[in-house]
Amino acid sequence: MNLQRHIAVWLAVVGMGCTQQPLPGPLGADRVVQDGMRIWLADGDLPSLAATARALAGTEVALVTAPFGVPATGGAQLGPLHAALRLESASAEWLSSAVLRFAFQVEAGTLPLALGYPGAAACALSFVWPATPLLVDLRLGLVQDGAPQATLASAPKWPTQLAELQDPQGCLEGLSQPSIDAIRSQVWQELQTATASRATVGAAGAAQALLDGPWPLAARFVVDNTPIDWQITPLARSAADGQTFLAGPEDQRFGRIALGVDAPRHPCAPDVAPPQLEAVWPAYPAAPGGGVSVARRGLALHAAGLAHLGWAAVRAGLLCRTSTSWGEALGEGWGTPIAPALQAWLDGPPRAARLWPGSSPAVEVVDGVDGPELSWRLDDATLEIVGTVGGEEAVVVVIRGRLRLRTALLGTGNGLRMATKGVALEAATVSSPLFGDALPPNSPGDVRTLVEAAMTGIIGDLPVFPLEALAPAGTTLTGTARGGNALWLWLDSSPL
Amino acid sequence: MDGSAELSARGWPRAVRSALCHALAVLAVLFFSGCEALDWWQQPVCEPDMCPAGMRCNPDNGRCVPLPSVGPQGPALHGRFQLQSTLDEGQTRRWWLGFDPARQSLALWDGSVIRYLDGPAASPGSSPAGQGAALIKDPKGGLIAAWLRASDGSVWCAWSRLDWAPVQVRSGGAEGVVALAADNTMLWLASRDAVARTVALSELPHPVDRRATSGWKRTLLANPTGMGDAPGTPLDLGRWLAMVVTAGGPVLAAYDAVGGDLVLATRVESGWQASRVAGRDRLTGKNTTDAGQAVAMTVAPGGALLVAYRDRSRDEVILLRDESGVAKTSVVGSGTRSDAATATERSALYGSQIALAALPDGRATLAIADAARWAIDVAVERPDGSFGHFAMTPAETGGPLAFPALEVRSATAVAVHALRARPEAGPAGNRLESKLLDLNQGKP
Numbered sequence: 001m002n003l004q005r006h007i008a009v010w011l012a013v014v015g016m017g018c019t020q021q022p023l024p025g026p027l028g029a030d031r032v033v034q035d036g037m038r039i040w041l042a043d044g045d046l047p048s049l050a051a052t053a054r055a056l057a058g059t060e061v062a063l064v065t066a067p068f069g070v071p072a073t074g075g076a077q078l079g080p081l082h083a084a085l086r087l088e089s090a091s092a093e094w095l096s097s098a099v100l101r102f103a104f105q106v107e108a109g110t111l112p113l114a115l116g117y118p119g120a121a122a123c124a125l126s127f128v129w130p131a132t133p134l135l136v137d138l139r140l141g142l143v144q145d146g147a148p149q150a151t152l153a154s155a156p157k158w159p160t161q162l163a164e165l166q167d168p169q170g171c172l173e174g175l176s177q178p179s180i181d182a183i184r185s186q187v188w189q190e191l192q193t194a195t196a197s198r199a200t201v202g203a204a205g206a207a208q209a210l211l212d213g214p215w216p217l218a219a220r221f222v223v224d225n226t227p228i229d230w231q232i233t234p235l236a237r238s239a240a241d242g243q244t245f246l247a248g249p250e251d252q253r254f255g256r257i258a259l260g261v262d263a264p265r266h267p268c269a270p271d272v273a274p275p276q277l278e279a280v281w282p283a284y285p286a287a288p289g290g291g292v293s294v295a296r297r298g299l300a301l302h303a304a305g306l307a308h309l310g311w312a313a314v315r316a317g318l319l320c321r322t323s324t325s326w327g328e329a330l331g332e333g334w335g336t337p338i339a340p341a342l343q344a345w346l347d348g349p350p351r352a353a354r355l356w357p358g359s360s361p362a363v364e365v366v367d368g369v370d371g372p373e374l375s376w377r378l379d380d381a382t383l384e385i386v387g388t389v390g391g392e393e394a395v396v397v398v399i400r401g402r403l404r405l406r407t408a409l410l411g412t413g414n415g416l417r418m419a420t421k422g423v424a425l426e427a428a429t430v431s432s433p434l435f436g437d438a439l440p441p442n443s444p445g446d447v448r449t450l451v452e453a454a455m456t457g458i459i460g461d462l463p464v465f466p467l468e469a470l471a472p473a474g475t476t477l478t479g480t481a482r483g484g485n486a487l488w489l490w491l492d493s494s495p496l
Numbered sequence: 497m498d499g500s501a502e503l504s505a506r507g508w509p510r511a512v513r514s515a516l517c518h519a520l521a522v523l524a525v526l527f528f529s530g531c532e533a534l535d536w537w538q539q540p541v542c543e544p545d546m547c548p549a550g551m552r553c554n555p556d557n558g559r560c561v562p563l564p565s566v567g568p569q570g571p572a573l574h575g576r577f578q579l580q581s582t583l584d585e586g587q588t589r590r591w592w593l594g595f596d597p598a599r600q601s602l603a604l605w606d607g608s609v610i611r612y613l614d615g616p617a618a619s620p621g622s623s624p625a626g627q628g629a630a631l632i633k634d635p636k637g638g639l640i641a642a643w644l645r646a647s648d649g650s651v652w653c654a655w656s657r658l659d660w661a662p663v664q665v666r667s668g669g670a671e672g673v674v675a676l677a678a679d680n681t682m683l684w685l686a687s688r689d690a691v692a693r694t695v696a697l698s699e700l701p702h703p704v705d706r707r708a709t710s711g712w713k714r715t716l717l718a719n720p721t722g723m724g725d726a727p728g729t730p731l732d733l734g735r736w737l738a739m740v741v742t743a744g745g746p747v748l749a750a751y752d753a754v755g756g757d758l759v760l761a762t763r764v765e766s767g768w769q770a771s772r773v774a775g776r777d778r779l780t781g782k783n784t785t786d787a788g789q790a791v792a793m794t795v796a797p798g799g800a801l802l803v804a805y806r807d808r809s810r811d812e813v814i815l816l817r818d819e820s821g822v823a824k825t826s827v828v829g830s831g832t833r834s835d836a837a838t839a840t841e842r843s844a845l846y847g848s849q850i851a852l853a854a855l856p857d858g859r860a861t862l863a864i865a866d867a868a869r870w871a872i873d874v875a876v877e878r879p880d881g882s883f884g885h886f887a888m889t890p891a892e893t894g895g896p897l898a899f900p901a902l903e904v905r906s907a908t909a910v911a912v913h914a915l916r917a918r919p920e921a922g923p924a925g926n927r928l929e930s931k932l933l934d935l936n937q938g939k940p
Contacts, residue, residue: 267832267841320842344922358838380838384868386845390575390595390899390915390923391627391673393848394867433870434896435919 023218027231032260035235035279036305040254040298040488041100041140041210041246044286046092049206052295053102054090055496057202061085063194068186070115072179079114079122081187085195088131090202095137098237098247099153102203103133106158106195111187115171123171127187129163134195136203140246140255146216148234148245148255150207156196160188209295209495211246215257226316231260252284254298259305266317272360274311277304282484294492296478303363303485306374310361318462319357326457327351334450335387338397339443342432345396347388353454354384354395365487368408372482373421376405381428383454394434399447401428405455409487411477416489420456423448542659552611553659563609571596571603571610574923576673576849578631579901579913580639590903592913593631593641597923602626602643604660613641613660614652623647628673635680636703642676642685651687655704665698665712675739677746678702684746684763685712688734692716695734695750695761697768717750720761720770724781730754738793742801749803751788758788758805773816773823774805785809792852792862802860804828806847813847813864815877828862828875828883844868853902853910855935863900863912870896872914874933886933888914893929895919908935 041049063083070076086107095101108131116122137153165172165184172180217232235256237244246255265271279302313319327334327350334350335343358380366375385397404426407418430445431437439445475493482488542553547560554561570592577594589606593613596603601615602625612618614625629643638656642665645652651666651674670687677684682702689696695717717733725731732753739748748761748768757775761768772778775787786808793803801818811831817824831846845867852862859877866873872888890896895916903911910933918925 268843270838270840341920341922345917345919354843356835356838356840356842358840382835382842386867392576392865392867392898393845394870394898395845432919433868433890434917436890436896440920 019222021220021222021227023220023229023231026218027229027260027262030274030276031229031262031308032231032233032258033277033279033302033305033308034258035256035281036259036302036308037232037257038254038281038298038300038302039210039213039246039257040284040300042284042286042296042298043094043251043253045296048294048296049210050090050092050102052209052495053092053199053202053206054087054104055202056205057087057090057104057198059087061087061195061198063190065190068183070175070179071182072176074117076115076117076175076179078183078186079116081111081113081190083109083111083191085109085191087134087195087199092203094250094253095153097249097253098139098141098241098244100138100140100207102136102138102199102206104136104195104199104202106132106134108132110166111191113165113183113187115183123169125165125167125169125171127163127184127191128166129191132159132162134158134192134199136196136199138203138207139244140207140211141243142234142236142245146234148211148213148215150204150211152200152204156192156200158192158196160192163188163191205495206295209493210297211255223316226266226318227264228312228316229260229262231258233258233260254284254300259308261309261312263312263316265315266320268317268320268356269315270359272311275304275307275360275362277307279304279486280484281486285481285483285488294494296490296492299489299491300483301487301489303365303487306365306487307361307363310363310376314357314360319355321458321462322352322354323454323457323460324352325460326353326453330450330453335396337444337446338430338450339432339435339439339445341440341443342396342434345387345389345434347391350385350450350454351388351393352386353458354386355455355458356382358382365482365485366406367482368406368421370421371408372480372487373406373408374418374487376407377426378403378405383451385450385454389434396432396434397447397450398431398433398437399425399428399451400431402426403428403451403455405459407459409477409480409489416477418459418462420452420459423452423455425451547659563611565609570605570607570928572598572924572926573603573899573915573928574926575627576629576899577901577915578629578641579903580631580633581903582633582639591631591639592928593629595626595629597926600624602629602641604641611660613654614643614645614662625652630674630676632676632678634703635678640676640678640683642674644670644672644674644687646671649690651685651698653683653685658705663710666696666714670696672735673737675737675748677739677741679741679746682746684739684741684748686734686737686739686748686750688737689716692718693730693732693734694718695737695748697748715767717748717761717768717770720759720768722769722771723759724772724778733759736789736791738791738803740793740795740801742795743799747793747801749788749791749793749805751791755783756786756788756808757783758791758803760803773803774807774814774825787814790848790850792850794852794854794860796854796858796860797856798858800854800858802852802854804850804852804860804862806850808847811843811846813850813862813875815860815862817860826881826883828860829864829873829885831866831868846873849899851900851902853904855904855910856907861902861904861910863902863914865898865900865914867898870898870917872897872900872912874900874910874912876910876933876935888912888929888931895927895929897929905932909933910935 065081068078088105088107090104111127113125114122135157138150139153143149215232220229236242335346362377364375381403383399384395387396404424406422475491478490478492551560573594574597581590592605599617601612601617604611625645626643631641634640642653649668649670651670652662654660671690672688675686683700685698698712698714733750736751745763750759757772760773761770788805790806803816813828831844848867849865862875864873874886875883897914899915901913912931915926916929
């Protein structure tokens with residue numbers, strides 16, 4: 001269900017009226033970046049995850065049972081149980097490299113019992129237990145269809161030896177030990193069943209929120225008549241352990257995801273093979289301070305995966321883009337820094353920018369002033385600026401050559417968008433077809449402001465990915481960080 | 497009144513004051529009695545079209561005054577310009593109407609002398625005018641021009657047989673361009689209403705004379721029937737316009753910026769009926785392409801309606817031929833070009849300006865601007881419906897080219913006109929560039 005919902009959301013947000021079809025066959029090996037993306041659970045986020053599990057379980061567990069016939073007593077009955085157990089707190093820790101343990105602290109309590117024979121007065125006794133942790137152990141693994149899922153690693157545990165029957169009125173006198181044990185066992189079982197089931201629901205719900213995503217996915221999306229093939233596959237932790245997904249050594253609990261994308265070549269795209277980069281992962285960066293009661297996971301995109309996505313975007317023609325939404329801010333005198341003689345021709349602000357990437361981008365994750373940024377290098381890009389001349393649109397400036405673009409990834413209300421943080425022209429030429437593919441002599445040729453504004457418009461129009469497709473609805477981007485050549489995103493969601 | 501003015505008035509000689517008072521009294525009596533003697537004052541002495549060639553009638557003093565001569569290269573027009581030819585005593589006379597950037601005025605040039613119809617050059621101190629203009633042949637003889645003043649959004653019209661005296665059609669609210677069409681009984685003028693975001697259609701019984709040019713009836717193309725839209729669907733009509741008169745009446749072509757569609761509207765008894773003819777799938781109702789951001793229309797000698805429009809999404813220019821209600825479209829040309837360096841294809845800004853004309857045998861000929869390369873593609877329809885292409889390039893003409901216009905001179909000769917820029921001189925350095933295309937030779 002989640003997968004369907006995510007795909008629907010993805011389609012809605014991308015909003016280009018696309019359709020989905022089954023993938024005709026698995027993508028070729030060169031179209032897939034193994035371990036190109038990871039999801040990660042930071043140890044520092046375990047308390048918040050546990051609080052989410054407790055909230056999902058409900059802080060109070062009500063128990064109501066039917067009367068119970070005590071065996072080997074000649075008809076003695078234990079009256080109906082009415083109890084309210086309180087989950088005081090919860091914690092989470094890794095029990096092993098692959099098993100995540102949730103411990104729900106159950107408040108100490110006393111349960112009044114009534115024991116008697118039909119037609120006779122009941123005798124009062126009580127069942128007492130101390131404050132005791134109820135343990136739920138989960139394995140965040142892969143189920144048969146390859147979908148990550150939180151499953152019980154073992155049955156929930158609540159130490160039975162700590163509870164006892166208190167019998168100040170001697171109700172149990174004359175009963176055999178097996179009968180007394182049966183009473184004790186029955187009461188304990190009722191309490192444990194009610195409490196453990198609620199705790200398991202809470203723990204599994206919180207853990208599943210970490211795992212939800214558009215995976216495994218093997219589908220062809222047709223966007224504006226362009227088929228784009230996606231294959232997103234969660235990978236088992238190791239060949240020997242085909243069941244475990246999110247696991248690992250201390251503070252390195254992550255799940256690997258193979259990222260595959262392919263598209264038929266658009267005529268505007270160069271016919272080049274995808275970059276075959278190996279994803280070499282660094283140690284993980286520290287998570288930012290967390291909120292309470294949220295399921296937070298890290299989503300990490302390696303530059304190898306980003307470069308492949310960039311290759312696919314270029315190949316599909318998605319970066320041959322025209323943007324018209326950026327020029328007004330530059331005002332009417334925008335041509336003067338480029339060439340005063342050009343300004344005399346311009347009627348108003350720039351009307352549009354048209355980008356031809358010319359090559360697949362080389363991608364790096366770099367440190368910016370306000371956080372991590374992506375550096376995109378296009379070696380043979382062409383950027384055309386369309387102005388208004390004599391009331392009509394015309395290309396008036398052409399920038400061609402190596403273009404380096406730095407972008408930050410921002411979370412918006414419903415997804416991720418890239419924001420331009422800087423543009424560098426490296427070995428790029430500036431010309432104007434109006435001036436015979438040159439610039440007038442002694443022109444400053446300063447196009448930096450213009451190019452930054454134009455690229456902001458072009459990149460700002462690109463919906464990168466809706467958060468809902470990566471995590472449950474309501475997910476927000478909490479922070480970003482660079483770790484080696486990978487970009488880390490922390491995504492908070494509340495499954496409550 | 498301040499003290500100095502009062503003193504000055506009182507300081508006039510008694511005789512002068514007495515004469516002035518008597519003169520005013522006589523004028524008042526004549527005025528209130530409706531005396532025909534005042535006609536000389538209301539009418540200029542010179543009559544329209546009575547001034548010799550190369551002169552115009554000056555309404556300020558009623559005398560014919562010489563028009564400025566600008567030489568064979570014509571004025572430095574900028575932006576879209578209009579071209580019409582008339583027969584004057586067996587001689588073909590050509591008229592160019594466009595915006596003169598140096599004078600910020602609407603200029604009409606007949607190949608020798610220039611007349612400013614509006615703007616500071618026509619009336620010193622007035623606002624710039626004439627950046628969106630239309631020029632058509634008057635069925636009653638001569639020419640009719642229409643234009644707008646961008647500064648106040650007013651729309652104006654003038655007839656050559658009325659010595660181009662401007663008549664205000666709208667006092668404001670218009671923007672962009674105007675389109676004009678006329679038959680023997682009516683004149684239609686289309687302009688975009690900036691507030692209503694639709695086309696305003698002004699109608700005037702035709703022909704007119706000097707005293708009957710104020711009867712314009714204006715309607716808004718607000719809720720045209722036949723569009724197939726759901727109620728409340730917004731429109732943004734008229735950023736691009738064209739209009740012609742067919743045997744069935746006037747036909748308006750307008751671009752709808754909301755849907756990116758080309759809309760054709762025809763005059764019916766109850767108003768205007770419109771339909772989307774490009775940019776939207778008629779069966780599914782889905783928007784398919786952005787069509788109509790530049791449109792041109794003409795009526796072929798056989799009566800077929802020809803509509804040429806730009807499909808911006810496909811970077812193509814399409815010709816729609818409607819003969820007796822049967823429409824057929826064909827691709828005239830595409831702006832997509834190969835880039836050898838990257839072995840990729842790129843689109844141009846092909847068709848942002850389109851000129852369309854019909855040859856005597858009904859075939860279409862088009863001049864299409866490629867605003868990415870500043871070149872003109874001339875396309876001539878072949879008998880089989882395909883198109884042959886001829887290029888006018890900056891390298892060939894010595895400067896970037898834009899704003900094409902077409903003139904069919906004979907069954908085998910088409911003149912292509914365009915503005916050639918001298919970039920370093922600015923728009924005031926533009927010159928008209930003309931090429932005669934010999935269709936027999938198959939090349940310009």
